[in-house]
Amino acid sequence: MKILVPLKRVADPDNANKVKVNAGKLETTGLEWKPNPFDEYAVETALRLTENGANTKARLGEVIVVTFGPKETETTLRGALATGADRAIRVDATDDQLDGDVIARALKAIAEQEKPDLILCGKQAVDGDANQVGQLVAEYLGWPQATFAGSIVSEDDKSLLVVREVDGGTISLRVSFPAVVSVDLRIVAPKSVKSKHTADTHTYADGVRFAALMAIMAAKKKPLVEMKLADLVGADTALKIKYDAFELPPARKAGIKVKTVAELVEKLKSEAKAL
Amino acid sequence: MSNILVIAELHDGHVRKSTHSAIAFARQAGHPFSILVLGQGAKAAAAEVTAFGAAKVIVVDDAYLANPVAERLAPSIAAVAKSGGFDVVVVTASSFGKDVAPRVASKLAAGYASDISSVSAEGGKFTYKRPVYAGNAFATCEVTTAVQVVSVRQSEFAPAEPSGGASPIEDAPLAAKDPAAERVEFVALGEAKSERPDLGEAKVIVSGGRALKEKFAEVLDPLAGLLGAAVGASRAACDAGYAPAELQVGQTGRVVAPKLYFAIGISGAIQHLAGMKGSKTIVAINKDPDAPIFQVADYGLVADLFTAVPELVTELKKQS
Numbered sequence: 001m002k003i004l005v006p007l008k009r010v011a012d013p014d015n016a017n018k019v020k021v022n023a024g025k026l027e028t029t030g031l032e033w034k035p036n037p038f039d040e041y042a043v044e045t046a047l048r049l050t051e052n053g054a055n056t057k058a059r060l061g062e063v064i065v066v067t068f069g070p071k072e073t074e075t076t077l078r079g080a081l082a083t084g085a086d087r088a089i090r091v092d093a094t095d096d097q098l099d100g101d102v103i104a105r106a107l108k109a110i111a112e113q114e115k116p117d118l119i120l121c122g123k124q125a126v127d128g129d130a131n132q133v134g135q136l137v138a139e140y141l142g143w144p145q146a147t148f149a150g151s152i153v154s155e156d157d158k159s160l161l162v163v164r165e166v167d168g169g170t171i172s173l174r175v176s177f178p179a180v181v182s183v184d185l186r187i188v189a190p191k192s193v194k195s196k197h198t199a200d201t202h203t204y205a206d207g208v209r210f211a212a213l214m215a216i217m218a219a220k221k222k223p224l225v226e227m228k229l230a231d232l233v234g235a236d237t238a239l240k241i242k243y244d245a246f247e248l249p250p251a252r253k254a255g256i257k258v259k260t261v262a263e264l265v266e267k268l269k270s271e272a273k274a275l
Numbered sequence: 276m277s278n279i280l281v282i283a284e285l286h287d288g289h290v291r292k293s294t295h296s297a298i299a300f301a302r303q304a305g306h307p308f309s310i311l312v313l314g315q316g317a318k319a320a321a322a323e324v325t326a327f328g329a330a331k332v333i334v335v336d337d338a339y340l341a342n343p344v345a346e347r348l349a350p351s352i353a354a355v356a357k358s359g360g361f362d363v364v365v366v367t368a369s370s371f372g373k374d375v376a377p378r379v380a381s382k383l384a385a386g387y388a389s390d391i392s393s394v395s396a397e398g399g400k401f402t403y404k405r406p407v408y409a410g411n412a413f414a415t416c417e418v419t420t421a422v423q424v425v426s427v428r429q430s431e432f433a434p435a436e437p438s439g440g441a442s443p444i445e446d447a448p449l450a451a452k453d454p455a456a457e458r459v460e461f462v463a464l465g466e467a468k469s470e471r472p473d474l475g476e477a478k479v480i481v482s483g484g485r486a487l488k489e490k491f492a493e494v495l496d497p498l499a500g501l502l503g504a505a506v507g508a509s510r511a512a513c514d515a516g517y518a519p520a521e522l523q524v525g526q527t528g529r530v531v532a533p534k535l536y537f538a539i540g541i542s543g544a545i546q547h548l549a550g551m552k553g554s555k556t557i558v559a560i561n562k563d564p565d566a567p568i569f570q571v572a573d574y575g576l577v578a579d580l581f582t583a584v585p586e587l588v589t590e591l592k593k594q595s
């Protein structure tokens with residue numbers, strides 16, 4: 001199975017409350033770059049689908065990671081290579097040249113060259129929270145999609161059985177290759193991904209794998225190519241969504257601490273009128 | 276003048292209440308709108324949205340659309356948008372809306388503004404606000420294409436109420452099928468069986484975190500039952516299996532804004548706050564006085580939840 005994983009770096013999501021706004025512009029200076037957590041989950045999922053869990057050194061398929069960003073984003077790609085991805089592509093671009101639509105059209109061009117069986121992406125990038133690239137690229141390619149995947153069973157390397165996490169429950173779909181799958185949080189639970197190469201009894205460690213030092217060194221030699229956005233999307237580089245300004249949310253007024261349950265109920269009744 | 280097309284979400288033969296948020300968007304935008312109800316049994320359900328002031332209620336009723344499969348729905352949504360001359364297509368940002376809206380946008384060569392929290396129609400063009408960085412900033416944005424697709428945050432667009440009148444119902448044909456649809460098979464719907472209200476619609480929500488452990492339901496159910504509340508959970512509680520995944524509240528779960536929100540044994544990580552800090556009144560019960568949840572709580576109680584919650588149930592019963 002050949003899998004393409006789009007991977008974005010984002011400003012440290014655990015410190016997103018340190019995001020500043022200056023004259024309508026967003027500032028994330030001082031925040032460390034991290035891979036988008038959902039994309040780390042997508043890489044982990046891709047690795048699980050292309051290996052025998054009992055012998056994770058041998059890759060029984062190919063995992064290609066791709067990012068859209070400036071030169072520095074190669075660090076993020078190398079990180080994914082170190083955990084097991086085979087090769088990487090960086091599409092040279094700055095954030096102001098990108099929106100979900102341009103990324104999706106460029107990914108389409110890459111998919112047409114690479115002919116993967118699967119594009120496996122995060123359900124959302126946790127900076128913009130746009131939740132659209134996967135669905136857009138699926139439509140541009142004319143491929144089926146399974147969004148918000150909480151578990152995946154690969155039965156025959158021709159299709160996947162995907163359980164999607166949706167409001168109020170789950171929806172199970174079977175998608176035939178080539179297809180797009182976007183992953184949700186629970187995809188990295190110990191038993192969420194079943195590949196046909198791995199014994200049913202195998203249990204993964206919860207979460208994503210870490211790279212060993214040796215692997216980090218070896219990843220420096222794995223292939224990483226640069227592509228130009230214009231070569232992928234042609235002259236059609238106009239953004240479909242334009243961001244004019246940013247502002248901070250209104251602050252919540254400070255609350256109080258109550259001492260007892262009785263006082264809590266009293267306040268909820270008489271002050272907040274919430275009961 | 277724009278012409279807005281509201282996409283209704285059909286479930287079990289009825290229009291989901293979440294659709295009323297997309298209708299609220301259309302009303303706030305202040306331009307004429309129609310509502311598209313599509314799915315199997317759409318014709319019968321259409322009557323549920325004829326009293327909201329829509330110019331028309333358009334129906335695509337076909338067994339092919341029996342299940343919510345984006346590859347099946349998107350062609351008909353796009354076809355109705357085109358043939359009806361609609362330039363804004365809006366859906367509520369539920370998991371249904373988020374799944375299908377981008378495919379529609381791509382078909383219409385439209386830009387897509389997702390999960391918006393407000394709309395302004397000043398100066399003859401629409402601008403949107405949408406939360407970014409887990410709600411730690413708000414962006415003002417515009418869609419630059421002639422046709423636009425928008426999904427709206429249910430917690431920010433209070434459900435529209437019926438305004439009377441009777442919009443005419445009009446049939447539209449099923450669009451030509453997409454080849455992509457042949458490669459996706461709907462296998463099963465795993466619906467959570469619960470007597471409690473849906474998180475998106477509840478006036479009161481009782482949410483629990485990792486601290487509840489295996490006693491999640493045992494501790495929270497009596498309180499939720501008494502208040503007629505929906506039950507929510509933190510990611511940690513869902514990941515650990517104490518609560519089912521569909522109860523997760525947060526940046527990447529459900530975004531809610533009830534009148535009253537209880538955060539019980541929840542630390543208040545950024546990702547959790549992103550999904551509930553729009554609530555009118557927030558109560559936090561946590562044994563750690565420095566837990567970040569207290570920074571957004573209107574009323575904080577530093578206590579062991581295993582004694583405080585049963586006590587709260589007793590106190591509420593006494594007073595009612």
Ligand SMILES: Cc1cc2nc3c(=O)[nH]c(=O)nc-3n(C[C@H](O)[C@H](O)[C@H](O)COP(=O)(O)OP(=O)(O)OC[C@H]3O[C@@H](n4cnc5c(N)ncnc54)[C@H](O)[C@@H]3O)c2cc1C
Nearest residue numbers: 484485486509510511525526527528540542547562563580
């Ligand atoms: C990509 C990504 C997306 C995420 N999305 C979400 C999301 O949508 N929603 C979400 O909730 N989280 C999300 N998270 C996880 C988030 O970062 C936190 O890890 C999570 O919210 C913590 O859950 P918690 O508060 O239940 O657990 P903890 O942080 O472990 O907190 C438990 C709390 O319970 C208190 N406590 C313990 N015992 C008692 C007791 N006996 N009585 C009273 N209090 C007690 C403790 O003091 C502590 O504050 C996401 C994380 C990532 C990386």
Ligand SMILES: Nc1ncnc2c1ncn2[C@@H]1O[C@H](COP(=O)(O)O)[C@@H](O)[C@H]1O
Nearest residue numbers: 006007068121122124125130131132133
């Ligand atoms: N700049 C980018 N580079 C690589 N992948 C991206 C980029 N932006 C978005 N993606 C992918 O698209 C997914 C959804 O992102 P979004 O639609 O922006 O929320 C992410 O989880 C990534 O897999």
